[in-house]
Amino acid sequence: MSGAFKLSSAQQAMLGGALITSNLDRHERDALLSCAVAVRYGPQDVLFREHEKAHYFYCVLSGYVRLYRGSEEREADVSICEPGDSFGECLVLAGDAYNYSAQAMEHVILARFNLAEVKALLAQHPRIGSAIARSLSRHLLSTMECLARDRMQTSQQRVAHYLLTHCTSEGARASLRLPFQKRLLARKLGLAPEALSRAFSALRTSGVRVSGRAIAIEDVNALRQV
Incomplete structure (x- = not known):
């Protein structure tokens, strides 16, 4: 991973269209984005591993990220995240460790949100929590659809x-x-x-x-x- 750097105006604009910032006003969106920096990863780089203590959640700006569970001997893919997709945001509302591992599948640029800073915003900006809940609801519906397709x-x-x-x-x-x-x-x-x-x-x-x-x-x- 390269060092963290400030989000560009184009990257901020892209995040403004992501589901995780949906229905937020400009003030709320700016507050949420103030908790984020941009980071780069190379192909096959591991962002974090299952059960590792969590400090961040992410949104994909470019490239693709694989979410998976298991060990090197036996792994199961959970999801492939594309630009605009977020992952790990469930930890804002509950939990303190990652439920899966994440790996860059090519050169990727991610928005990395500081969990502690986002949690601190919720009392003052409760609609940020609602936006995160909507994002999680979409993840749930998408997962259910994938399971149904896999079985049918x-x-x-x-x-x-x-x-x-x-x-x-x-x-x-x-x-x-x-x-x-x-x-x-x-x-x-x-x-x-x-x-x-x-x-x-x-x-x-x-x-x-x-x-x-x-x-x-x-x-x-x-x-x-x-």
Whole structure:
């Protein structure tokens, strides 16, 4: 990790659009952002480990962060955080140790919020606590949706769902470019890399063509049928 540095105006503007600052007025948002600095991590850097005493929570400004549980011998992915996503903010309301580990999947820039300073704001700015609760509610609903998909959908259907919700349509056709490597997509969808490869191969019959990170969909309706 590089040293901490002051949030730029562009980074502050991005955080202003994040869910964790939603419905806050300017004064409340500025108070919350005064507790944050920007930090950089390189690929595979570990931000913190499960059960470690917590001093910060984070919001992703650029790059992707993997949340996981377990040891090196056996790990389970919890989530892949994208720009705008926050994690660890539950510790503002309860707990003093991280419930999972976090690892940078590429070069990332994060907003790092000081937990003690944010907790001190809640008495004076209770709506900050409400904003954090809304963020946690979204995390819960997203987790429930992921669990349902994992139990109800095949790997092929999970990939099809991701493509349909992230592609740019051009009539009957559509396309997208993955913002990350396919191995990270596999983690995001809860699949082994080989299972992702098999799913893409199976989707060829539905008009899906993959070339590196570029994906072309020849017939959106055929993919919906999957």
